[in-house]
Amino acid sequence: MSTTAEPGLRERKKAATRQALHESAVRLAMEHGLDRITVEAIADDAGVSRRTFSNYFGSKEEALMYGDFQRIQRLVDAVRARPSDETPWQALTAAAAGFNHEVGDLDPRTVAQSRLLRTHPTVLAAQMQTFAAAERDLAAEVTRRLKEEDPRGVRARMTAATFLLALRVSLNLWLDAPAGTALWDVAEEALATAGRGLA
Structure with missing residues (x-):
């Protein structure tokens, strides 16, 4: 694989992770109410760690x-x-x-x-x-x-x-x-x- 293709792939993966976290935040907020969900729940639903969540969003509200x-x-x-x-x-x-x-x-x-x-x-x-x-x-x-x-x-x-x-x-x-x-x-x-x- 050429090195010129790697940044594009990396950015696509980042965009996909960010979108997955957003969709998890929306889904969980709609199902349970925003007050009842946590950052950990959003990260778990998206299949990533709490630390990964923090790399993309500063709060559950920002993800939403x-x-x-x-x-x-x-x-x-x-x-x-x-x-x-x-x-x-x-x-x-x-x-x-x-x-x-x-x-x-x-x-x-x-x-x-x-x-x-x-x-x-x-x-x-x-x-x-x-x-x-x-x-x-x-x-x-x-x-x-x-x-x-x-x-x-x-x-x-x-x-x-x-x-x-x-x-x-x-x-x-x-x-x-x-x-x-x-x-x-x-x-x-x-x-x-x-x-x-x-x-």
């Missing part, structure tokens, strides 16, 4: 939120891929629309996870950390697209934060909406409202 982290990173990548002549808000909202078209509404397991999140402050804190990291990445992309000066980065951070807040609010509204309501219909309205004055 890994799916959100993946979705947010894909959204950030979609924003980066937008045409360079789009304004920051155009790029953000177009990326969100394209992302929604690609993945559609959330699957039932993710919906159940989102409902669980709203009842556990520790999980909500982990979500906020995920969104904070995404906010920094999105603010950098906004800065790249701004035409006016933004020496302190206030406009860039406010734009990124407003975008993510609109997505979080729309998800919470959708979780409480009648069955059959499309997530993107709620998100589109939230983004249009949030974007007034930012476009």
Whole structure:
């Protein structure tokens, strides 16, 4: 085997382990409740040691939120891929629309996870950390697209934060909406409202 292939294989194995731990965390939390599961139980379910768990996640909440982290990173990548002549808000909202078209509404397991999140402050804190990291990445992309000066980065951070807040609010509204309501219909309205004055 060539040495050039080894890093790719190693990274794939790491990704598979991380995904297995996330799936175990979600499954056990759904079956038993987050308060009743431990890091050890998640590691056992995924077939790895407690030490291995700690190499990938700092807590059971972080393992549970890994799916959100993946979705947010894909959204950030979609924003980066937008045409360079789009304004920051155009790029953000177009990326969100394209992302929604690609993945559609959330699957039932993710919906159940989102409902669980709203009842556990520790999980909500982990979500906020995920969104904070995404906010920094999105603010950098906004800065790249701004035409006016933004020496302190206030406009860039406010734009990124407003975008993510609109997505979080729309998800919470959708979780409480009648069955059959499309997530993107709620998100589109939230983004249009949030974007007034930012476009």
